[in-house]
């Protein structure tokens with residue numbers, strides 16, 4: 001599972017093989033089609049014999065919304081593989097008996113395919129946007145045909161870069177008024193469209209869509225938010241995800257996996273916490289503890305945390321929380337500088353690091369690559385005669401393999417701690433349980449039936465206060481009697497509100513029925529699932 005990043009057809013084969021091998025636990029569904037027509041695949045994982053998947057509280061896990069963040073697909077597959085291979089284990093059996101996982105390992109199959117099979121890098125979709133074509137500027141291309149798009153350094157009096165005195169591979173920024181060295185321009189490897197011999201500017205990306213700016217959560221148009229797309233859910237991929245999540249009101253928790261940053265993110269992405277209900281802030285506080293303990297991630301908001309004061313509009317997790325009341329998170333799975341021991345893992349400890357000198361950090365990363373990885377992820381600068389710019393050197397980081405994604409040696413550790421966190425979160429979901437079921441014959445043919453309904457989960461049945469505000473269904477108990485029986489006292493359908501963790505509600509009825517009569521009690525809520533018990537008057 002961690003040996004390689006799978007292409008679409010390989011991924012598809014793996015998923016359908018799981019379905020064939022574990023028919024009672026795994027079902028693959030095509031939930032839509034990508035821009036290029038690839039089936040968008042979601043897997044339902046649960047013990048089907050123990051109840052319908054949609055009747056159980058569910059965790060939605062997605063990966064690879066961003067084309068190049070293929071490590072996130074890997075984590076999804078790792079989780080799926082683990083659950084199926086360990087479904088006999090009592091804790092996993094319990095999880096799959098009572099809960100469902102919906103796993104969507106590759107939200108952006110077109111983009112991932114482009115990323116994995118060409119030297120190009122792109123954000124989400126291969127649909128050209130906002131422009132049909134690149135008009136002018138430097139367009140990244142593998143001009144020396146080594147299969148990689150690296151960087152070019154070009155000697156120039158006005159260059160903003162110079163070679164580090166500490167390591168000739170490293171480029172450092174020219175200080176204001178710095179003279180007396182050889183200066184360089186540093187560009188992505190590529191060709192300049194419409195080159196006139198003057199200043200080189202970078203072309204606007206041809207594939208400018210960003211699925212995580214396309215959701216209807218404080219969405220704003222392209223000129224205010226790069227990657228937003230023409231309107232919310234304009235892309236078939238985001239539309240399919242939104243439809244899928246909307247059609248599963250049993251989703252309690254949504255996790256969107258990304259790279260990079262080695263940090264977990266929560267709402268909001270466009271505003272501070274003042275709009276977050278107190279109870280939900282506390283809930284995220286509890287999730288932060290779980291994330292730290294099981295996966296070593298700090299959990300911070302995007303706005304005011306990751307992005308300080310810069311809003312990020314149209315975000316999936318914000319949409320899932322704000323519009324559906326789902327407890328939603330993003331995990332930025334990987335960060336090379338953390339793995340290298342250069343950047344502090346903890347977020348508070350990171351602020352000072354982020355402000356510290358660039359040269360020494362880059363140097364440390366090069367040393368790590370040299371010592372831990374035999375230097376394989378940095379390509380030394382090589383002279384090349386560029387058709388437009390003349391003599392240049394091409395070199396730099398193999399970004400896809402180490403900066404954007406986890407190299408092989410780090411994958412097992414990364415996948416297993418994320419699995420741990422996902423299992424903990426899934427097990428924390430609310431769960432309705434009917435206990436203390438008592439039938440008492442108060443006089444011949446007259447029965448008192450009393451039951452206690454409990455939320456056996458760690459999260460409340462509403463999951464979030466936001467969900468309650470949106471008006472998700474509260475807990476309901478429904479009694480069905482045979483035609484020969486009569487209800488004397490009590491209510492056939494009762495609304496019980498929402499139950500806190502371990503919260504209980506006692507419900508009773510007085511029934512006139514023959515001994516041995518069969519009654520059915522059903523309890524349900526949007527998030528905490530549906531359960532059913534058959535009892536006999538005796």
Ligand SMILES: [Zn+2]
Nearest residue numbers: 066069258259
């Ligand atoms: Zn991402």
